[in-house]
Amino acid sequence: MEYALEERIGNPDLFTGRNEEMTYFLKWINDIKERKSQSTALLARRKTGKTAILERLFNITFFKNDGVIPFYYEIKENEMWVGDFCQDFFLTFLYQYIAFKSRKTNYLDRDKRNSLKEAKQAAINEGLDHLTGVIENVEYSLRYKRVDMLWNTVREAPKTIAKSQGEFIVQMIDEFQFLNAMIFRDKDMKIPAKDLAGGYLSSAESKIAPLLISGSWVGWLMSELNSMLPNRFKYEYLENMPQDEALEMLYKYSRFFEVPVTEETAYLIIKISEGSPFYTSSILRSRYKHKDLTSVKGLTDTLDFETLDNRGNIKSTWMEYVNTAFSKVNDRNAKRIVLHLFKYKDRELTRKEILDQLKLEMTDEELEKKLEALVKGDIINQGQTHFDFRCVRDNIFDKVFRGVYQKEIEHFDVKDIGREYAKSFEKLKRQYRRLQGKYHSQKGYFAEYLILDQLTYRAGKNNALFTAVTRYLPGDFNFCEYSRVWRYDSSPEYSRNFSVDIFARAVRAEDYSIIGEVKSREVKKFSKEEAVTFERKFAEVRKHENIERAVGFIYSRCGFTADAEEYCKEKGIACSDDERWINFC
Ligand SMILES: Nc1ncnc2c1ncn2[C@@H]1O[C@H](COP(=O)(O)OP(=O)(O)O)[C@@H](O)[C@H]1O
Ligand SMILES: [Mg+2]
Structure with a gap:
């Protein structure tokens, strides 16, 4: 395009x-x-x-x-x-x-x-x-x-x-x-x-x-x-991105800016960013000197920098916004109100509660005006009725805001915020481990991205291993060097919208390009209908990208039905369910 x-x-x-x-x-x-x-x-x-x-x-x-x-x-x-x-x-x-x-x-x-x-x-x-x-x-x-x-x-x-x-x-x-x-x-x-x-x-x-x-x-x-x-x-x-899109974005930025992540840190980043493309890109592109997104400690430090350091992109962006918004309602009470609402993440407070709990010396009308101004500036949210208010639901904004004002107002130690991230990550890590448990293996939750990495960095160099764990490859097939390895989305300007998980274009015309599909489901085997659908998409991508030599490839964690296996064999679609595709180190 x-x-x-x-x-x-x-x-x-x-x-x-x-x-x-x-x-x-x-x-x-x-x-x-x-x-x-x-x-x-x-x-x-x-x-x-x-x-x-x-x-x-x-x-x-x-x-x-x-x-x-x-x-x-x-x-x-x-x-x-x-x-x-x-x-x-x-x-x-x-x-x-x-x-x-x-x-x-x-x-x-x-x-x-x-x-x-x-x-x-x-x-x-x-x-x-x-x-x-x-x-x-x-x-x-x-x-x-x-x-x-x-x-x-x-x-x-x-x-x-x-x-x-x-x-x-x-x-x-x-x-x-x-x-x-x-x-x-x-x-x-x-x-x-x-x-x-x-x-x-x-x-x-x-x-x-x-x-x-x-x-x-x-x-x-x-x-x-x-x-x-x-x-x-x-x-x-416009909402934040759904998880699958956020994940694709994260891996794309990781590849493009050459910032490696592990499956675990990728999981933590998308969970903590809650699908915000801005948080995801800011973490991946952070200017933090010791940025290391392959360990949880490194990720925590990077996020600390982004949230609490003036050079952090996340902090500077939010502070610019908050300062303009507060210049319209500037006073200490406004900040106290916002901080107070952050303490009740899971519920709304009424105007009366705010007035009483903070012992504010102002009339209800004055408070109403102030709250309205804060709502207009998107610093807090309106609740169910005009009488109810709540904090914005955004874990990172909350920490930026508190990092700046809580110390000033409540003499709070900013280091606590770092500890809060560490605690959230501990919780998310446990979630992630439970998910892994389901797969009975160390890796595989994001199998498609692991396979894209294998094709980019390792398959060509370890041709013998990868061809050995993949069935129905053509006799003269070798994994090779690819000029592009990513998912393939048919452009939205075409009325028929589809995508495939893998599109690896061979550098040399005599090598095979790969068009593939990855399924990391726990139990359901890859079916014949799915293989037929894949075959159709394969043909379309090949035609659209004008590729002479290409091989279709399906990776399915829990294998194939007998029908599907038969069909792939007959059509020459390569198949694998071998763990080494996603566990190779
Ligand atoms: N669809 C997307 N794909 C990849 N990155 C995105 C996408 N949308 C937003 N981003 C990232 O988030 C940042 C903020 O997005 P932007 O479009 O400028 O937001 P807005 O206009 O709502 O303020 C961008 O600079 C980019 O890094
Ligand atoms: Mg904009």
């Missing part, structure tokens, strides 16, 4: 999972052509993976080139004069539009966004003369500083152009809440614009250029949307 827009995640291969969300939003984008899609707000705390999703949606939509034009704009958390903002917004849109229509991705480079004059020339060069009228309108309002007119024109531009051309545009606006908070009417940044978002009242209803906005300040954004743009947006909440 072509990655027209450079994604912030870095190497495009690092993007993992989000299958449910990608399928949903790709259909939503496709449905725009039938005018079925309603403007939607994608809500989640910062660092949940919203930008990663939006940028990938942009690239897929751009690449598909199938009747919907993608527009992506991120509103920055920097103060900006409305004139500069409008120009940046408009030029981003223009160049993305020109890039899409001309199929020239170099229009997306950042240095292209300087002047309207150049943009107009580019439009003319590409035969898109219909853009010149609106560019001239924008030039006019900018020259005479008619900022309201300017915002109207640039905001409506995608819709206006789509309408005049009979086209469809998806407008993805990332971190929408900053539209009202960060843009100023004057160049001295004294008069906040405040109401720019409200301008979308009518265009958010557009079916030819609907909006897909995101927001990290969930509470705040929702209250703004409810008051300024009532009923214009459907809300979708």
